[in-house]
Amino acid sequence: MNRDAVREYIEQSDAVLESSPQMDEANTKAAVLRDFLDLLDWQIPENTQLEYSVEAFGQTYKVDYALILDGTPVAFLEAKGADTALTADHDEQLSSYMMNKNVNYGVLTNGKQYRFFQRRVDASNVDVQKVGNVSLEDLPNRLAVLKAYEKDAIESGESGKILGRINELREARRTLEADKDDLAVELSNVLADEVSDSISSLAETQAKEMIDRLVADIESEIDADGKKSKREIAGSLGETPEKVEASDVDGEYVIEIQGDESTLVVLDGDNQSDVMANAVDYLIQNHDLISRVEPLPYVPGNKNALINNQPVHPDGERDMRTYRELTNGYYLFTSFNKRDKKRHIQRLADKCDLAVESRGEW
Numbered sequence: 001m002n003r004d005a006v007r008e009y010i011e012q013s014d015a016v017l018e019s020s021p022q023m024d025e026a027n028t029k030a031a032v033l034r035d036f037l038d039l040l041d042w043q044i045p046e047n048t049q050l051e052y053s054v055e056a057f058g059q060t061y062k063v064d065y066a067l068i069l070d071g072t073p074v075a076f077l078e079a080k081g082a083d084t085a086l087t088a089d090h091d092e093q094l095s096s097y098m099m100n101k102n103v104n105y106g107v108l109t110n111g112k113q114y115r116f117f118q119r120r121v122d123a124s125n126v127d128v129q130k131v132g133n134v135s136l137e138d139l140p141n142r143l144a145v146l147k148a149y150e151k152d153a154i155e156s157g158e159s160g161k162i163l164g165r166i167n168e169l170r171e172a173r174r175t176l177e178a179d180k181d182d183l184a185v186e187l188s189n190v191l192a193d194e195v196s197d198s199i200s201s202l203a204e205t206q207a208k209e210m211i212d213r214l215v216a217d218i219e220s221e222i223d224a225d226g227k228k229s230k231r232e233i234a235g236s237l238g239e240t241p242e243k244v245e246a247s248d249v250d251g252e253y254v255i256e257i258q259g260d261e262s263t264l265v266v267l268d269g270d271n272q273s274d275v276m277a278n279a280v281d282y283l284i285q286n287h288d289l290i291s292r293v294e295p296l297p298y299v300p301g302n303k304n305a306l307i308n309n310q311p312v313h314p315d316g317e318r319d320m321r322t323y324r325e326l327t328n329g330y331y332l333f334t335s336f337n338k339r340d341k342k343r344h345i346q347r348l349a350d351k352c353d354l355a356v357e358s359r360g361e362w
Contacts, residue, residue, distance in 0.1 A: 001039060001150060006140045009039050013136055017082055017111060025081035029064065032111040033079050041151040042067050052076070056096040063097050067105075067151070074154050075105035082111045091115065095128035105149060105159065112136050116145050118163050131163055133270060173218045176211050177337055184208045216322040216335040219273060253338075254359040255279045257349060264354070272362075273334040276341045277324035279356075280307070280332050280348060287352035290330065306333050306344060338362055 016031045017023070023031065034044070042048045042065075052066030052073060065077040078094045080086060086108060094108045098119045106117035106128070116132035132145040139146060147153055148162040176183065187210075188203035252270040256263055257279065265282055269275045283289040290296070290307075297305035297314050305313045311320040311331040322335040336344065342362045349356045 001041075001143070001147060003140045003143060005039060006143065006146065009035055010136055010139060013111060017136075020082070022083040023081055023111075024083060025079055028082045028111045029079050032082070033065075033077070033109065036109070036111075037065065037077070040146070040149050047151065049073075054097045054100050056093070056100055061093075061097070066103075067154075069151075069155055073101055073103050075107070075149065076101075076103050077107045077109070080108070080110040084110055086110055086113050086115060091117075091130065098128050099126070105154060107149060114139065116149065129167075131166060169218050169221060173215055176215050176218075180208060180211050180337060183211060212337050212340070213321060213335050215337055216273070219271065219322075252361050255345060256357040256359065257282065258355040258357060259353070268360070272338050272341050273322070273324055276334060276345055277326060277332050279345050281326050283348055283352050283354075284327055284330065287354065289348060289352055290328075292351040293348070296330075300344070300347060304333060307331070308333075 012035060013032050020027065020031070037044070037048060044050065044065075047068050049066045049068055050064065051062040054061055054063055063076045064079040066073040067075040067077065076094060076097050078090070078097070080090060090108055094106045094117060097103070098106045098117065102119070104119045106119075108115040108117070112135065114132070114134045114136070115130060116134070117128050118131050119126070119128045131148075132142060134142045134145070144162055144166065148159040150159075153159045153162065184204050184207035187207040188200050191203040192200040252268075253272055253275045254266065254268040255275055256266045258264060264286075267275055267278045267282065269278070280289070293307060297308035299314055300306050303313065303315075305320070307326075308320075308331050309329060311323050311325075312318060313320065313333075320331060320333045320335075322333070324332045324334055326332055334341070339362070342356075342358050345358075346356045
């Protein structure tokens with residue numbers, strides 16, 4: 001599998017879904033999801049069994065597709081119609097199937113959204129974890145996760161290595177974010193002991209910046225969960241993100257932009273940098289943010305540009321290592337921890353005389 005093959009699948013699926021956005025489950029499976037199985041090199045009937053029986057919740061159910069090697073199911077794909085939004089109940093349903101049959105890999109999809117699961121065994125603890133939640137359009141950016149569900153990868157054991165690294169990176173990110181201040185002090189103390197006490201305060205500041213860059217680099221590699229909601233997709237296409245109800249919000253990170261005591265827009269997703277970028281894009285498109293921070297580059301601190309019309313910092317010699325391209329050719333520097341991302345969103349909203357409420361894991 002390569003990115004071009006994934007893009008071809010997206011183009012074909014987009015055309016089908018656009019012509020029939022309310023397809024039921026049977027038609028979604030026939031028109032979209034068989035091609036998805038082909039993309040992962042699973043073939044019916046050679047190594048894929050339809051309507052595989054499993055016990056769950058005290059009853060017998062049928063998994064839509066059991067992916068089989070040497071006569072044993074190694075992965076389940078549970079399908080829903082394009083007319084059905086995926087829910088936590090669907091997640092629990094597939095997880096129960098996987099636990100019942102000791103199946104290590106699972107995919108839940110309605111053709112528009114793809115959720116990837118892994119059954120993990122740790123000492124006496126066995127559970128099923130979601131390892132990816134990806135929109136159709138964002139699949140090319142999640143090749144690592146996709147490759148973990150290919151037939152050859154599961155057969156060779158490479159799947160476990162791929163997902164193991166992603167899980168390790170996520171845990172490393174959580175630790176770096178939670179213990180940033182303590183780690184920076186420890187690093188500065190080491191340098192002070194080895195070099196000179198006089199550099200201690202400088203070393204602590206540099207250590208914090210290094211940790212922020214490391215977190216950003218980790219996010220770039222694992223792309224958090226990779227999901228782009230319809231509000232994020234609208235932003236990337238230069239469209240105005242739509243106002244949504246709280247019940248529609250299911251991302252890990254949520255930003256609600258408010259004006260005159262009413263909610264103007266809610267942006268959510270599972271990647272901090274993407275949500276930050278979409279919030280800033282909204283302010284640019286709808287509240288004339290650029291005129292309020294000009295001249296560019298906009299530098300809220302001492303040396304790094306937050307917003308610029310090219311992906312470089314003010315001296316013109318340092319590239320933005322981690323950034324998001326915004327509407328109309330602007331660039332947003334995103335190499336911050338989640339606390340600072342939230343702070344910068346609030347700072348920019350303030351310039352537009354708006355308020356921000358953050359929810360979720362910020």
